[in-house]
Amino acid sequence: VTEGATERLSRLLTMVPWLLTHQGVELTAAASEFGVDEAQLVKDLELLFVCGTPGHLPDDLIEAEWESGRVFVDNADTIARPLRLGVDEALALVVGLRTLAEVPGLGERAAVDRALAKLEAAAGAAVAGADSVHVDLEAGTEAEVLAACRRALRDRRRLRIDYLVPSRDETTTRDVDPMRVQTVEARWYLEAWCHRAEAVRLFRLDRIVDVEVLDEDGTPPAQAHSRDLDEELFSPGPDDLVVTLELAASARWVVDYYPVEAVEELADGRLLVRLRTADTRWLQRLVLRLSGQARVVEPAELGSEVVRLAEEALSGYR
Amino acid sequence: MLRSLVPERVQSKAVLRARPGGGQALRRRALEQSELPGAGDQPQQEPWTRLVVPYYDIEVLAEELTAYGPSVVAEEPAELRDAIVRRLTAVVAGAAS
Numbered sequence: 152v153t154e155g156a157t158e159r160l161s162r163l164l165t166m167v168p169w170l171l172t173h174q175g176v177e178l179t180a181a182a183s184e185f186g187v188d189e190a191q192l193v194k195d196l197e198l199l200f201v202c203g204t205p206g207h208l209p210d211d212l213i214e215a216e217w218e219s220g221r222v223f224v225d226n227a228d229t230i231a232r233p234l235r236l237g238v239d240e241a242l243a244l245v246v247g248l249r250t251l252a253e254v255p256g257l258g259e260r261a262a263v264d265r266a267l268a269k270l271e272a273a274a275g276a277a278v279a280g281a282d283s284v285h286v287d288l289e290a291g292t293e294a295e296v297l298a299a300c301r302r303a304l305r306d307r308r309r310l311r312i313d314y315l316v317p318s319r320d321e322t323t324t325r326d327v328d329p330m331r332v333q334t335v336e337a338r339w340y341l342e343a344w345c346h347r348a349e350a351v352r353l354f355r356l357d358r359i360v361d362v363e364v365l366d367e368d369g370t371p372p373a374q375a376h377s378r379d380l381d382e383e384l385f386s387p388g389p390d391d392l393v394v395t396l397e398l399a400a401s402a403r404w405v406v407d408y409y410p411v412e413a414v415e416e417l418a419d420g421r422l423l424v425r426l427r428t429a430d431t432r433w434l435q436r437l438v439l440r441l442s443g444q445a446r447v448v449e450p451a452e453l454g455s456e457v458v459r460l461a462e463e464a465l466s467g468y469r
Numbered sequence: 470m471l472r473s474l475v476p477e478r479v480q481s482k483a484v485l486r487a488r489p490g491g492g493q494a495l496r497r498r499a500l501e502q503s504e505l506p507g508a509g510d511q512p513q514q515e516p517w518t519r520l521v522v523p524y525y526d527i528e529v530l531a532e533e534l535t536a537y538g539p540s541v542v543a544e545e546p547a548e549l550r551d552a553i554v555r556r557l558t559a560v561v562a563g564a565a566s
Contacts, residue, residue, distance in 0.1 A: 317494040320540060360497065440536035443559025460538040461560040467542040468554050 162187070163195055170215075170224040181222050193217065199224070245270055293339070299362040300341050303329045309369035310343070313361040314354055318433040322360055323347065328371040332356075344371040351375050391427035394434055395448040398422045402444035405437075423448070435460060480523045483530060484545040489515035491540030495522055519544075527552060535560075 162185055170181065182192040196215045214225040248267045303310045310329055315322045327343035330351070334340070339356040351371075393412075398405055400420030405411075415423040428434050431453060438445050438457045447454035486505055487495060496502060501521040524530040531552035534541055543549045 315493050315497065320491060320493050320537065322493050435538070436536040439538055439557075439560055440532055442532065442535050442556035443563040446563045458561055461557045463539040464535075464537075464542075465554065465557045465561070467539060468550055468557075 159195070163199060166195060167199065167224065170222055174223055175221045178217055178220055178222060196222065241270060241273075293356050296356050296359045296362050297332070297339070299364050300329055300332050300356070303364050303369055304332070306364075307369050309365040309367040311363045311365055312354065312359045315358045315360050317358070318436060319430065320432075320436075326365070327352070327354070328369040328375070330371050330375060330377055342377060344375040351377070391429045392431060392450070392453075393425060393427055394450070394453060395423065395425050396438070397446045397448050398424060398441075399444040402441050405441070405445070409437075431456075439464075480525060481527075481546075482521050483524050483543060483549055485520045485522060485534070486517045486542050486544060487520055487537075488517055488540045492518075492520065492537055495520055495537075495541065498522060531556060 166181075166185060169184065170176065173181070176184075178189050178192060182189045185192065187195070196217050199215050214223075216223045245267065248263055248270070252263050252267065299310065302308070310327050311324065312327060313322055313324050325345050325347040327341070327345050330342045330344065332339065332341050341354045341356060341359070343352060343354065344350075345352040396405075397417070398421060403420065403422055406414055406422065406424060409426060411424045411426045413425040417423055434447075434453065435457050438447055439461060447457055482500065485492065485495065496518070499520040499522050501519075503519045504516045505519050506516050522530075527546075527549055531543075531549055534543055534549075535553055535556040543553055
């Protein structure tokens with residue numbers, strides 16, 4: 152297993168101040184302090200040797216010496232300095248951590264609480280402004296929804312939710328067994344086993360119109376596996392309808408926004424794209440929304456359906 | 470996420486009418502909602518709903534409303550109606566090309 156760059160960077164950053172205050176420490180002792188073997192420690196030191204502030208002068212680089220079996224580090228004042236935060240930075244961190252502390256099922260809650268306590272103590276009155284910053288999470292029905300999700304997760308209860316799907320313009324009532332609450336790209340999602348779909352589903356918290364914690368056991372069935380949220384939230388299935396769209400240059404963003412199977416460049420920056428969808432209503436709405444910047448090439452019936460909808464809508468304005 | 474960091478914008482109000490069960494997301498953020506008895510194309514059926522929704526940019530709202538197709542009709546302001554008619558006409562014209 153290769154070590155992640157982030158992990159290594161955080162070790163390097165803690166290593167420098169420690170080595171500076173433990174000049175002449177034995178290689179083996181330093182290695183065990185950082186939980187790595189001696190070979191890895193030497194690799195780290197070799198990397199540190201070419202680190203420093205920009206400028207590329209020899210004086211700007213950290214000096215590390217370990218040939219004797221003992222480690223000496225010098226010229227590392229910049230990294231050795233304790234982390235200093237500006238008031239704005241501290242404020243942003245406090246608000247961010249408080250939001251994070253609200254997340255139900257958070258694994259590192261203790262770490263968040265500790266960091267928050269330290270920050271608040273160190274920054275004192277300077278971050279009193281954090282109290283007057285409102286995080287949207289606390290606003291409106293979302294706070295109520297979040298509280299219900301948290302309670303259901305804690306007590307392993309089933310939830311009954313009214314869920315709005317704007318792309319289909321419908322609200323459905325579903326019984327779900329909560330698995331976790333996650334934030335992805337600044338949005339909050341409840342991941343749960345949906346008894347209506349009989350599958351794991353992600354529900355955007357801001358689209359849960361109503362929520363009720365039921366008096367029933369909400370342990371998800373054994374086949375409920377968490378999805379890797381780094382993957383696309385929207386993955387097409389093999390039984391979906393294959394649709395070909397012609398997009399104007401101004402609608403090229405569609406390709407970045409929705410998973411498409413094939414893209415062909417046409418004249419004038421136009422694109423011919425092929426995508427799969429299980430939901431023709433979603434596609435009709437997309438083409439209407441693109442307001443002439445997209446045309447359904449195939450299937451023809453879908454194209455005529457969109458035109459029929461547009462004509463029917465126009466009749467409402469006559 | 471931080472409401473206080475969002476710059477203040479000028480808010481206007483649009484009046485819409487939505488079919489029974491239509492315009493769900495609009496209903497959620499409507500400032501006012503009332504039933505329109507006898508309105509709509511089939512008066513004997515469930516009434517349409519009159520909605521007053523806030524908006525900041527007329528084209529952004531027009532784009533959103535166009536996606537609803539015949540389920541939602543804009544009443545006011547006139548510029549909003551014009552923008553939607555222009556968009557719907559472009560859908561019909563674009564399909565013919």
